[in-house]
Amino acid sequence: MRFVVSQMELRTLVQLGIIGLTFFMLINASAVLVLAERKIMGFMQQRFGPYLVGPHGMLQPLADIVKLLFKEELRPKGADKWLFTLAPILSVTAAFAAFSTVPWGAETTFFGLLDEPVKLGVADVNVGVLVVFAITSMGVYGIVLAGWSSNSKYSLFGGLRASAQMISYELSYATALAAVVLLAGSLSLREVVDAQSGTWLGVIPSWFVFLQPVGFVIYMIAGVAETNRAPFDFPEAEQELVAGYNTEYSSVRFALFPQAEYINMATMSAVATDLYLGGWHGPFLPPEYGWIWFLLKVGAILFTYIWVRWTLPRYRYDQLMRFGWKWLFPAAVINLIVTAALVLYFNA
Amino acid sequence: MPETLIFYLLSGLAIGASALVIGQRNPMYSVLMLIASFGALAGLYIQLDAPFVAVAQIIIYAGAIMVLFLFVVMLLNAPKEDGADWDRTHPLRLPAVTRVGSMLAVLLVVQLAWALMEATGVGGPVAGEGNAEAVSSVRQLGRTLFTDYVFAFEATSILILVAMVGAVMLARREEERP
Numbered sequence: 440m441r442f443v444v445s446q447m448e449l450r451t452l453v454q455l456g457i458i459g460l461t462f463f464m465l466i467n468a469s470a471v472l473v474l475a476e477r478k479i480m481g482f483m484q485q486r487f488g489p490y491l492v493g494p495h496g497m498l499q500p501l502a503d504i505v506k507l508l509f510k511e512e513l514r515p516k517g518a519d520k521w522l523f524t525l526a527p528i529l530s531v532t533a534a535f536a537a538f539s540t541v542p543w544g545a546e547t548t549f550f551g552l553l554d555e556p557v558k559l560g561v562a563d564v565n566v567g568v569l570v571v572f573a574i575t576s577m578g579v580y581g582i583v584l585a586g587w588s589s590n591s592k593y594s595l596f597g598g599l600r601a602s603a604q605m606i607s608y609e610l611s612y613a614t615a616l617a618a619v620v621l622l623a624g625s626l627s628l629r630e631v632v633d634a635q636s637g638t639w640l641g642v643i644p645s646w647f648v649f650l651q652p653v654g655f656v657i658y659m660i661a662g663v664a665e666t667n668r669a670p671f672d673f674p675e676a677e678q679e680l681v682a683g684y685n686t687e688y689s690s691v692r693f694a695l696f697p698q699a700e701y702i703n704m705a706t707m708s709a710v711a712t713d714l715y716l717g718g719w720h721g722p723f724l725p726p727e728y729g730w731i732w733f734l735l736k737v738g739a740i741l742f743t744y745i746w747v748r749w750t751l752p753r754y755r756y757d758q759l760m761r762f763g764w765k766w767l768f769p770a771a772v773i774n775l776i777v778t779a780a781l782v783l784y785f786n787a
Numbered sequence: 788m789p790e791t792l793i794f795y796l797l798s799g800l801a802i803g804a805s806a807l808v809i810g811q812r813n814p815m816y817s818v819l820m821l822i823a824s825f826g827a828l829a830g831l832y833i834q835l836d837a838p839f840v841a842v843a844q845i846i847i848y849a850g851a852i853m854v855l856f857l858f859v860v861m862l863l864n865a866p867k868e869d870g871a872d873w874d875r876t877h878p879l880r881l882p883a884v885t886r887v888g889s890m891l892a893v894l895l896v897v898q899l900a901w902a903l904m905e906a907t908g909v910g911g912p913v914a915g916e917g918n919a920e921a922v923s924s925v926r927q928l929g930r931t932l933f934t935d936y937v938f939a940f941e942a943t944s945i946l947i948l949v950a951m952v953g954a955v956m957l958a959r960r961e962e963e964r965p
Binding site for chain 2: 519522564565566569570572573574576577579580583584586587595598599602603605606609613626
């Protein structure tokens with residue numbers, strides 16, 4: 440008997456495949472990023488980095504995961520049983536969910552397999568930008584609860600710092616996003632990307648980074664603070680707080696926190712690519728292969744993240760707060776007002 | 788009817804979580820239950836075809852205000868309320884005060900029930916021409932807010948500004964104290 444698949448079933452299968460692929464890529468993003476981070480760090484410090492497991496140490500993440508899986512799971516006596524278990528789950532769930540509305544490729548029919556093109560990306564929501572922002576802002580609960588439920592001073596301080604830091608930088612982050620939304624005239628990430636197709640004067644790609652240089656810088660700085668990475672890694676400042684919010688965690692529960700952090704980094708970079716770097720639009724490649732451009736751009740931003748981490752020393756906490764409230768936020772607001780005025784002037 | 792099922796599921800979650808907010812002894816759990824309740828409400832907004840309102844609910848209430856609540860609870864390290872050391876002499880726990888309070892609560896329930904009986908159809912006071920679209924599209928929502936409801940909008944913003952100035956004032960006074 441021949442196995443017949445109707446067009447509609449095929450479509451559903453392809454959609455499910457896209458969702459599965461996105462999930463798979465995100466899981467592996469954390470492994471690849473751990474390796475990339477250690478390799479790049481090694482390069483910057485004039486050493487090799489991991490080199491023993493597999494060729495050139497390529498299988499190091501696998502060894503790390505196996506090691507973490509076989510560690511004993513510890514829970515401190517005074518810890519809050521439920522919240523201690525819930526915190527890492529919340530963290531990693533929010534990290535995965537935030538990617539759900541991020542599109543990563545143009546519409547494609549998969550070489551004529553489908554009658555109508557499908558969109559590459561998990562979901563296309565008309566308020567996509569806000570959904571990403573909303574879910575990212577939920578990620579702070581994982582860290583805060585981990586800090587509180589561990590019943591340890593260091594963890595508590597890590598959690599407190601995380602909540603203060605993330606609230607402060609969310610404002611600048613959202614204000615920078617709003618300027619892009621004004622330019623594109625839409626809250627859908629896909630429409631924002633499509634607003635950046637084409638070129639100016641035939642050479643310069645019409646990406647929003649050229650219209651919003653200040654906004655892009657603000658977005659990147661706030662993004663580093665939101666993902667708790669150096670130079671803003673106060674929730675886990677190891678010289679002061681042992682390991683910060685995840686001090687009391689071990690085994691898989693511990694592994695989920697760095698995983699969430701790396702997935703958040705990937706999401707942050709993917710959103711930056713969609714908002715400022717034209718998403719999958721780029722020269723030379725036909726639109727069906729736009730996702731290659733997307734991956735290249737995300738990779739470039741991730742490299743910058745790692746580069747920044749291993750070249751800049753950590754701020755002091757009061758400096759972080761002063762910078763966030765007295766410099767970054769006013770700059771973001773002025774950027775938004777100027778953008779709004781210009782959009783109004785040119786559209787009128 | 789999956790939509791009705793989801794509606795009852797979300798409303799049940801919202802009501803249950805809200806009841807647990809005041810039912811919990813541990814303030815930390817109360818805050819978390821409130822977040823769960825807000826999440827369920829956001830789900831209900833999505834069902835009402837108002838994704839923007841739902842996302843705004845998550846960003847503002849669950850994402851920002853509740854983080855501040857959690858921050859305060861953690862910072863004060865508020866202890867669990869134990870049944871044993873309930874302060875019976877507290878002015879708010881005097882029998883007369885409790886009686887007035889429960890009367891007010893009953894009154895509130897009656898009022899709510901009455902309001903629900905009176906309101907027919909969709910929307911209530913907001914119902915009108917083209918309002919379904921006004922809620923679902925961000926553009927329309929913004930236009931409605933800045934034309935029809937501009938007074939309420941500006942009044943709210945002034946109220947929030949006053950609250951902010953007041954909070955700063957209180958914080959400053961604390962600082963000057965020896």
